[in-house]
Amino acid sequence: MVTKEQIIKWLKLAANVMQENKEWLTQLDAAVGDGEHGINMARGFQKVSSHLPSVADEDIGSILKSTGAILLSAIGGAGGVIFGTFFIEAGKVTSGRQELGSVDIAAFLKAGLSGVIKRGGAQVGDKTMVDALAPAVTAFDRSLEDGADTTEALGQAVAAAQVGMTETTHLVAKKGRASYLGERSIGHQDPGATSLYLILKALYDAV
Amino acid sequence: MVTKEQIIKWLKLAANVMQENKEWLTQLDAAVGDGEHGINMARGFQKVSSHLPSVADEDIGSILKSTGAILLSAIGGAGGVIFGTFFIEAGKVTSGRQELGSVDIAAFLKAGLSGVIKRGGAQVGDKTMVDALAPAVTAFDRSLEDGADTTEALGQAVAAAQVGMTETTHLVAKKGRASYLGERSIGHQDPGATSLYLILKALYDAV
Amino acid sequence: MKKLLNKPEDFVRESLEGVALAHSDTVKAHFEPNFLYRADAPVSSKVAIISGGGSGHEPMHIGFVGKGMLDAACPGEVFTSPTPDQILEAAKLVHRGKGVLSIVKNYSGDVMNFQMAGELLSSEEFRFINVLIDDDVGVKGGLSTQGRRGVGTTVFAEKICGAAAEDGYSLDDLVTLCRRVNLSGRSMGVALSSCTVPASGVPTFELGDSEMEVGIGIHGEQGRERMPMMNADSITELLSLSITEDPAYKRSLPEWDEGTCTWIDRKVTSQPFKPGDRVLAFVNGMGGTPLAELYVVYRKLFEICREKGLEIVRSLVGNYITSLEMQGCFITLLKTDDELTRLWDLPVKTPSLRWGI
Amino acid sequence: MKKLLNKPEDFVRESLEGVALAHSDTVKAHFEPNFLYRADAPVSSKVAIISGGGSGHEPMHIGFVGKGMLDAACPGEVFTSPTPDQILEAAKLVHRGKGVLSIVKNYSGDVMNFQMAGELLSSEEFRFINVLIDDDVGVKGGLSTQGRRGVGTTVFAEKICGAAAEDGYSLDDLVTLCRRVNLSGRSMGVALSSCTVPASGVPTFELGDSEMEVGIGIHGEQGRERMPMMNADSITELLSLSITEDPAYKRSLPEWDEGTCTWIDRKVTSQPFKPGDRVLAFVNGMGGTPLAELYVVYRKLFEICREKGLEIVRSLVGNYITSLEMQGCFITLLKTDDELTRLWDLPVKTPSLRWGI
């Protein structure tokens, strides 16, 4: 069971993690993009974090949706829409809930992934955050099937996201700004995939 | 006696010397001015040099006057007017001459100096080319009084110009662009004084 | 980082305030969400035109707000597409029932944010249509990527559609016109230096003293290729030939579908330039390149166009689409005709483009 | 050195060619000697106005040639005053018997070259009068030096006198007007980076990452003082206070004497700014500073002027007087009145300043 307090803890943690990794994420974006991903993500999550007290009484779905809405209007760029969409879609399938079972977590990860794919059209292998998110979703489901509990399954998901994130290094970007670099994008890890990994890791750390 | 051929040799030599010292003069100007003195002087004397064949039949006065006119229209800036005026005035007092005695040289240096002072209003001590030219004129006169011949007197003039040039280093600029720097102009040798020294040195080398 | 700014996080806002103060007869600023709009908005009896994109490209777009061009511009953070709420609020403020044309540069972030704005506006009573600009021939392999980016043609589209809106064109006619302008223009750029995002404080990329980046975008992103530095004529040749020799460019370009409020891919083609074409020529500086150098480029561009049989009928030379303090330039050529040239010539009064008024 | 140029020695000429090609409806170029002049010159029934100075400051002056501003501009080599023959030939080409007003920035090179041109023109049948601009408060100890340099007020003088000439002012009235404009303006500038003269290839000075040069000129010469880098608000305060707190500036300023064809020192005074003054405000970029930063400066300037009781009635923000690719800015304030403001507002059509036409 993941409680609402843990969800709130997650989002606070994510804000800290984004702040701590701001420069790294920005450097990753400078290599293949326009050098502001970390700055924007940190700003967005900072705003989410400072907004949390005012939504503490609401259900998990509302909290996730308002998180998505804040990211959407505070980040901008591809990152803002993609991460905003992830949380909005996750919020939709957790509407009214005060706590989430492992099946709910599976559902919200899946909803987030399919929302992102629908919004951005990226497939696995296009060198985007989808390359970290999709394997995480799969790993989470598989762990549950193997009888793991939520925490264990989240641990597997984070591990898969990390692998996915690392492997973006070897890909040629097909979506997003990095795609303009063509072959030159090889050798650089995708900043969005890195953010996604950090966010999932924060969820694991919070529960 | 300084012959017309020696005057022509002087101007060619001056063109080479300006070309060779282009960067040094420009660096001196960069320190206290706008960093183009050497470039402009080299361009001007280059034009003088390539124009020499067409005036080879004229008298020394005409050659010096046309040298001044070319410098005036090919250099620009303070340097163009100052060095242009020097040669134009020198040309006026040597009009019609095919060779110059030591008294003629004394006259043309003096005419050049007073033309420059009239044009630019700089006094000795203002950190301009006058600080090299004025002592050179005095030294030339004094050497003649002491019984020196033209070559010896020119040698003394060059030596005096060199001292004057070096001493501009310790002066606060009162005229020209360097004057905007105030006290900050101290410690830097004046580019125009340096050019004047090089030009006089070329005359000495040519005779 | 040597910049005239205070806190990096206040840069966009303070710059916007400055524009509004300096041009108070022409534009007003709105904050939270941020946008700049015509001082006399909403202007009745005309379609409203809005645009937007990351900041750091000034004067684009905020310098193009005013009579005869944009009704509003939505600046995002530096190099960051604006957010849906900016676009939404700007559209709502400037429209007057005749609908809104929204000119969007083809970057995934912009495309998605303007799409979301379009979705959100679908419940409003006025029509809202996004049109994409994708003119950057520096992007290769367009089919396997996001496609070409929107660069110099954007200025032409904003001026020409702005004039047409003033001239009474309907929204549908403006959409057709804007798409036509997009299919008529091509651009290509080069960077001689990188730029520094204020909040980051370090140059986005490093470039050696004798290197240049070719086929760059306008966000400090690197180009397709790093090449040895060349002289102005050779650079101009490289850029202009990429444009004039570009074959027919067929692609699936997202077109806005009002019914579903989403982008639908449509096959479109930009025809290549051919002898006899009349063109509008644009030499754009990236922010750190002085005007005198841009004219050296224009001089060579003029010569090349003449050799290719392209007649330059109007020109624009200056820093209009910048990447902060980057050095370098973009060249844009737009095939024109009587209609486009007439619209280009019509009066415009914005902070950064002005004539006839 | 990363520049868009070919051979350094061709830079001025090629840039001039580019301007003439890009704005062929407005200006024409003359070579050997080099100058740019109105395409419709000589314009009858008006006094001709010319100016000139070193190149590397573009758009000044070549970008200001056209209806309502200059009849001709004489660009010297980079940072090098033009030569007498340029000024002479330009004046002869554009005058139409009503005389020529020549606007000269107070640098020893310019002063002497324009003087020689004036001497040479004394045998011509038309009148030729030089007027100096000396508005740079960055120069201290004016009496023991060449005096203050001419910077931002030059743009105001050229626009205002250009409009007045178009409006029918006589040469004598224009001379009075131009001197009055000069006594009404003050400027002060800062450099965040050096610049590189093309023919030299190395930066004129070195500046540390956290340093700036205050009280600079426009030729890449260093300023009075090197200070630690500050934020935009503090820099703006430093520059504007140097201007607004500058006491009455009494000096002997060379005035052109037509009879003797030479400069004669005259005692003149620029009165200090005082609460209630209306001003034209000008934030000028040095070439490498992007527009967005200049607006951040303008924002603070506006605030300071309001606090000081100075009412900004018109403003100009942009890169108008540059030092090649230098980063930094100049601020200029000009006390105005109904006459000056009206003349400022009159139509102008030049490559780089245009409104009303």
Ligand SMILES: Nc1ncnc2c1ncn2[C@@H]1O[C@H](COP(=O)(O)OP(=O)(O)O)[C@@H](O)[C@H]1O
């Ligand atoms: N179409 C897309 N689908 C999914 N993720 C995307 C897409 N486009 C970009 N991204 C992700 O967004 C990241 C870049 O985000 P950010 O730098 O904030 O935006 P921008 O590229 O607009 O500057 C990329 O690293 C990538 O992971």
Ligand SMILES: Nc1ncnc2c1ncn2[C@@H]1O[C@H](COP(=O)(O)OP(=O)(O)O)[C@@H](O)[C@H]1O
């Ligand atoms: N009024 C003056 N009288 C005499 N020499 C002068 C005067 N003004 C400047 N100079 C000389 O000219 C030199 C600078 O020449 P140059 O760099 O070519 O001109 P500018 O200062 O216009 O860039 C100075 O070093 C100085 O020696």
Ligand SMILES: [Mg+2]
């Ligand atoms: Mg980015």
Ligand SMILES: [Mg+2]
């Ligand atoms: Mg100099």
Ligand SMILES: [Mg+2]
């Ligand atoms: Mg971005």
Ligand SMILES: [Mg+2]
């Ligand atoms: Mg000079």
